[in-house]
Amino acid sequence: MQLKQRINAFVELGAFLKQIASENPTSEAKEIFQRAEAENGWFTQENIKFALKSWGDALSEENLEQWIANYEIKATNPRCVAIIMAGNVPLVGFHDFLSVLVTGNKVQAKLSSNDKTLLPFLGKHLISVAPEFKEYIAFTEGRLQNFDAVIATGSNNTARYFEFYFGKYPHIIRKNRNSVAVLTGDETQKELNALADDIFRYFGLGCRNVSKIYIPENYDFEAFFKAMFSWKEIIHNHKYINNYDYNKAVYLMDSFPLLDNEFMLLKEDSGFSSPISVVFYEKYDSMEHLKKELQTQSENIQCIVSNSGLPNEIPFGKAQAPALWDYADGVDTVDFLLKLP
CATH class of the missing domain: 3.40.605.10 (Aldehyde Dehydrogenase; Chain A, domain 1)
Incomplete structure (x- = not known):
């Protein structure tokens, strides 16, 4: 052919x-x-x-x-x-x-x-x-x-x-890789609504799903939770609700502080791979420090969702719509195939 x-x-x-x-x-x-x-x-x-x-x-x-x-x-x-x-x-x-x-x-x-x-x-x-x-x-x-x-x-x-x-x-x-979002507090409601899709599509099981958000000190979660509410029906999936109930019980038994909107949990954590129904968050004190941190953790990160001018960031809502030339882990598959002996 x-x-x-x-x-x-x-x-x-x-x-x-x-x-x-x-x-x-x-x-x-x-x-x-x-x-x-x-x-x-x-x-x-x-x-x-x-x-x-x-x-x-x-x-x-x-x-x-x-x-x-x-x-x-x-x-x-x-x-x-x-x-x-x-x-x-x-x-x-x-x-x-x-x-x-x-x-x-x-x-x-x-x-x-x-x-x-x-x-x-x-x-x-x-x-x-x-x-x-x-x-x-x-x-x-x-x-x-x-x-x-x-x-x-x-x-x-x-x-x-x-x-x-x-x-x-x-x-x-x-x-293993996971995706993150960087928030500044200046996001529009439309951008946060799109972020909800990046978090919840496929129940958060994909490497391009946002499993962690970075937020500034004293971040106000009100607009964030308002945007997440568009996915409230996800709790009616029996596999999802079992994970939500289990993770909530485990965290509460261990006395971890949580933010909970009754269908997702926010937990402050330095990790990247959050369990189903859980999104980790971490605070940052300056964008410059965060840029260095993201660079250091690049091998753990599939994509960065943001509008902060970060290198290689993608717009809110686009995590699950990669272009053909957006390669997993940044490894050019076609180039690899063309160089096979």
């Missing part, structure tokens, strides 16, 4: 994703959504459709052409790239899947038990659009075999396992 053919196939896939994420998905899509939610209670219909629409919007011809224009992609002997998928949010490994195929390589995807339905469904449609992809796409829940490179995403613990088993291959191995 020529590069243009591959791009056209993904443009068609993008249109399909927007169609099935609409109010009237096909009967097959409805069945897939229901199966995905049955397999993973965090994959609500709303979150599945949000993920599909986000990718549908990203896969425009303009976006794909702009992304690929940064590289020289030549017709070469395709390499088989094993992708070990995470399963924390719907289609979390799709960008790796896309990157491997658009560069002319083959995918051997080891699916997460938490997300084993959605990507094969998309792969099936992609093959129907461009049958040449049939020889380039393979899914497995078992052992990976006969591959040339590895892209793996997991926790800090699984990263050690990945390093041990796959270290001899060309690889990208991703570890």
Whole structure:
């Protein structure tokens, strides 16, 4: 397949994703959504459709052409790239899947038990659009075999396992990261409303979800909590409320001071990886000191949501809408793939 053919196939896939994420998905899509939610209670219909629409919007011809224009992609002997998928949010490994195929390589995807339905469904449609992809796409829940490179995403613990088993291959191995927001107290209500989406979308399970906020001394939380209220219905998800009740009980038993609006907890903490239903906060005394702190902690941070003029910050509400050229952990996947021996 020529590069243009591959791009056209993904443009068609993008249109399909927007169609099935609409109010009237096909009967097959409805069945897939229901199966995905049955397999993973965090994959609500709303979150599945949000993920599909986000990718549908990203896969425009303009976006794909702009992304690929940064590289020289030549017709070469395709390499088989094993992708070990995470399963924390719907289609979390799709960008790796896309990157491997658009560069002319083959995918051997080891699916997460938490997300084993959605990507094969998309792969099936992609093959129907461009049958040449049939020889380039393979899914497995078992052992990976006969591959040339590895892209793996997991926790800090699984990263050690990945390093041990796959270290001899060309690889990208991703570890735990979380996203933060920096507030000054001058944010508009619209910006804070958008921040609520960055916090609560996917129940906060993604590495791009804001799990911690930095606030100035004497910060007034009134406008913040007002904005969070738009997500109050999240407490009706049984998995979420179980986490909220559990974390609240544990913190109260340990006498930790909490701010609580009855569906989320704010805890002062220097960490980054807050539990589900909890957002950590930390106070800063000057923006200059905070810039240095964020730089020091860069390996723990996926993205910074703010309007403070910080390096590489993204606007409020955009944490879950990365562009194709916004690479996880700042590692250029396409560049890695193009340099495979």
